[in-house]
Amino acid sequence: MKKINLKKRALLLSYFTVLYNIAEGLISVFAGAAAGSISLVGFGLDSFVESLSGGVMIWRFSPGKKVSEEEEEKIERRAEKFVAMTFFILSAYVLYSSISKLVLHEVPQTSILGFAITILSLIIMPILYVMKYRTGMQLKSRSLIADSKETLACCYLSGAVLIGLILNALIGWWWSDPVVGLIIVYFLVKEGIEAWKGECECCLE
Template structure:
């Protein structure tokens, strides 16, 4: 008599696992691209910012340093997931990454406040930097593309971290617009105070990121057991 009982289909599970690994790998490639681009942002914006006395450009560059850290830790974490490390190790890497990011964002807030308030007190006006404006304009195009890639692969692999990082990248887009407006008002309206004010407008978002990263790090239980 023929046995008609169904047997578990492992082919679908293997296919899903393969697709998930490929999605994680491509998400990691997006983060590598993000890291390389953010390093470029840091180099140009800080050089131009210090050379012209622009608090807004310097603050934007400092935030880009934090974004570099974020991308580097995401690469580290995704590489581990791609290699199939244990759930406990994934949670451990997540806790470390979020803790470091929270500290980095906090330091960035303190530095930006110091830089901007010093310029306001000294009433220092920033000069024009076409290099600075150039990297800001490039970022207006590049950041949405990076954010789309992070969100796409985050959704495809069900990775909250990638989707969360996509939101961070779009916040950088907002900051880029604010800095451009600040520089424009200084150069074309003569409002010397617009540059440090633009820098201070970045602070609430960076401070919120510091809080959220710290809260999420605290919530991660490395030794949690599955139900």
């Protein structure tokens, strides 16, 4: 596939990422506030952070004047660092949210809307991750690959929140969600550091 077509695909995927995550964020924050669920509110804020990453990708792949390979590499590095910063912002919030929930013994109410939005995310996000990752590999774009991994992180967070909601609803294990959240923080920081350093798979070819 021609590079220009790959860039158009990357741009369309980025627009979808932004629009979907804004909608997901609004619904999750509303559902979390109604149910008193820190994890759902945190999930909604994660969606807003991911929409920022998608916005960076829109800037990265928007049509503009032709630039040299050297200039394009500079743009790629700036985009990659912006994506890395969204990883760090997200990891800081997930860490804060998880510790707060453990310390405060926050027991959320059952949220049907919370179940629905996390299940929908688990269906859509893996597909979006694969499409962005493959496009990033074909373009040899480290920033798009890093952005795809943030989408993958959203999949993990969706699963963590859903597990927490299920275990709390069925057997009262309110602590399961924040514990999984703490594990996910490690993944987020690791991916953020790799994105900041530019250590993506396509760099090794």
